[in-house]
Amino acid sequence: MNMLDDEYDQSFHATRDGYSHLSDVEWDAVERMGSTMGIHAVSVMLEALNRDAQHATIAKFIQNELDAKREKVALLHQQGSQQAELLREQGAQQFELLRQQQAAAGGSMHSRRPETLKIDISKARRIDDGDMQAAFAQSNLAGRAKTWALGLKLHDPYAFGSLEVFKSRLRQTFEPPRAEFRARTELLKLKQGKRDVHAYAQHIRHLTSCISSNPVDEHTLVSVFMQGLADGPVKTHLFRLELDSLKQAISIAEQEDFSLRQARAGLADSPTAIRGSALVVGASASKFTWEGSRNGLSKTT
Structure with missing residues (x-):
């Protein structure tokens, strides 16, 4: 921009008093029009319009901005x-x-x-x-x-x-007020209960994410997670390890829980378990026959 443009820019801004009928919002829109169309073009356009037409033109420009x-x-x-x-x-x-x-x-x-x-x-x-x-x-x-x-x-x-x-x-x-205080309190009291390990881990992850201004240190999170686990092989296995982070503790706990589930599923489908179930069913049937004979419900000897 040369010196002539600088002088024209100053003179255009000095004419704000000449457009006192325009609101501050409209004048801001006029300045934005000057940055896109050119200051000289905007000045000539406004001078050629009456006040109502100026208001309509500026309103249309603002509407176009909103549409964009x-x-x-x-x-x-x-x-x-x-x-x-x-x-x-x-x-x-x-x-x-x-x-x-x-x-x-x-x-x-x-x-x-x-x-x-x-x-x-x-x-x-x-x-x-x-x-x-x-x-x-x-x-x-x-x-x-x-x-x-x-x-x-x-x-x-x-x-x-x-x-x-x-x-x-x-x-x-x-978030409701004092959400971090409630999340911290719930975190320190959290127990696994009847939930599986994954659901318990997801709950503790959610509570941890709610505490952002003053987060709980990793060793405390590990202690809370391990203390809240239900008594069983998973908790026993974790207490044998040196854990540095909540992520590591959750990963090992879920792996151990998955291995236990797989072992139980394989044991339930094994031939030994099937034979054991057959023996239990046979014993129950013999007992029913014996009790029926004593009560006169069956003639079986």
């Missing part, structure tokens, strides 16, 4: 939906491949439940772009959360620059 932002948000939402559909298809293919491998190995679908559930978790991790991660997460919202996210995107298309920003703003808006 809506189109961009809709495009991001469509891209997120397409990415989500693609990931669902890939997850279904992996699930089918896993089912075929288990069928070929003679296992059951329930014997690898932790691994099959991890497919849904790993799908979202394949997205590398921050905007696409946020768009994918937004496409899975519903109700008030979806309305809230769309409203922010209409006001600021770059409101969610990354998945971490999206999660942080979502947590600040919809």
